């Protein structure tokens with residue numbers, strides 16, 4: 154039973170990357186979830202959706218990629234439901250690249266491999282260069298800003 158109350162996600166092991174790439178059905182379901190409110194999404198089996206009590210870390214505020222990645226992991230863990238559907242839904246809500254990935258999955262098109270923010274703990278485990286991860290995040294953010302205009 155709950156011990157230590159609000160200590161969320163402590164010691165949680167990263168999920169395995171490869172097994173989690175959404176198939177056509179899950180991509181469809183996650184995309185459909187984007188048109189639901191959080192309240193409706195909660196009723197679909199993800200009861201805990203409270204946002205973290207602090208802002209998403211900004212890479213510019215960290216002097217090293219490691220610091221940023223750690224801060225971002227902490228931020229992710231501060232969010233409640235950590236299932237893949239919720240992680241993907243959150244990514245897709247804020248990131249056009251993630252939506253495109255899911256559209257392609259759903260429609261059976263080939264997909265470009267992308268590093269999702271929520272995959273960073275996995276990248277750490279396989280020794281992907283931190284700098285590469287950060288560069289990728291920045292590039293995708295710039296693409297996102299451009300596409301929005």
Ligand SMILES: [Zn+2]
Nearest residue numbers: 199234236239
């Ligand atoms: Zn969930």
